[in-house]
Amino acid sequence: DLEKRFKEMSDRELIEFTARQVWDVCKITARHGDRIRTLEKQNTKFFGIIGGVGTIIGAVVVSIINYLLRRG
Numbered sequence: 001d002l003e004k005r006f007k008e009m010s011d012r013e014l015i016e017f018t019a020r021q022v023w024d025v026c027k028i029t030a031r032h033g034d035r036i037r038t039l040e041k042q043n044t045k046f047f048g049i050i051g052g053v054g055t056i057i058g059a060v061v062v063s064i065i066n067y068l069l070r071r072g
Contacts, residue, residue, distance in 0.1 A: 006014060 009017065
């Protein structure tokens with residue numbers, strides 16, 4: 001059906017149809033790029049927070065071990 005419609009279109013109509021399709025794809029791609037950048041920033045923040053919490057827990061454990069070894 002689509003092939004039949006393409007054959008019935010003049011060159012100008014076909015070029016305009018193609019241009020509209022390309023424009024729509026470009027808009028969708030731009031929106032997806034923005035969404036991907038937002039998600040990447042969220043992941044960076046999440047892993048930064050997790051890394052900070054892990055560092056604090058590690059420091060507490062080392063401090064406790066150090067305290068117990070010096071005390072004993």
